[in-house]
Amino acid sequence: MNQEELTALIITKIENLGIDYRTFDYDNQRAWIDTRLCIGGYNPNTATPFDHAHEYMHACYKDSRRLGECDTLSPAEKRANKEAILMLWDWFVQNSGSFDDITLFCKITGCHYDTTQRLIKSMCCDRSDKSFRECAIDYISRFDIITRDTLNIYNFLDFYGYHHNAYDEARALLYELCWFELVG
Structure with missing residues (x-):
């Protein structure tokens, strides 16, 4: 899958949740959703599949409250980031991607490399029972x-x-x- 296909797939999933999600330039944001009003928007020039997947997760969990102007460390933001990466990774692997392709995955999806690598490695390399x-x-x-x-x-x-x-x-x-x- 390429960026355009992923974006189209995620936008469809967002719209299937009843969100009116359309192109919009809102205060320099790449993508946003308001689950109370069931609306959202995205900048088609800057939004990545990760941005759309992140907003999809907010819609799935019906996140309706921000903790402040910059709440990047809130539990809802952390969960949306993690779940977005996992959803995109699952699709990537289903389409013949592998652990060795994390850099390609991040390039296609727009996921942050360090966060993705840490998350995927923690899933794949459980050392809890190994010396x-x-x-x-x-x-x-x-x-x-x-x-x-x-x-x-x-x-x-x-x-x-x-x-x-x-x-x-x-x-x-x-x-x-x-x-x-x-x-x-």
């Missing part, structure tokens, strides 16, 4: 060929949600498992 060593074994088993140059310790730590303070321990363990000598 540090088991996570390292799982990580290196994902590669066909692995060399000292292709092994990125920070990617491993990020992938499993470990803090970068564990770099030295992770490096020693991964090098041991890959039979690399610790040099430099």
Whole structure:
């Protein structure tokens, strides 16, 4: 799916909820919905599929109250962001997207890369029942060929949600498992 197809699909879903959602330039906003009045608008030049999906989530949950002029940290905003990413990711995977394509996914949908990566990785890489060593074994088993140059310790730590303070321990363990000598 491309941006236009995603946008059309989401707009249809919004309209199916009874929202009169049309093009409109409202105070420099990319997209907005008022669930009390069942209206909404979007700037067709700047709104991304993520913006539409975010507003769709507000409509689904019937969010009707803002906490202030800038309520980006409110529970409703956080939920709308998360649910929008998950909905778009689900469609992306159904259309042959994969975890390796997060950058492409973000480019197509307009989702924020860091938030998306953190959310998708937390879904895909549950380490709750795995030791540090088991996570390292799982990580290196994902590669066909692995060399000292292709092994990125920070990617491993990020992938499993470990803090970068564990770099030295992770490096020693991964090098041991890959039979690399610790040099430099």
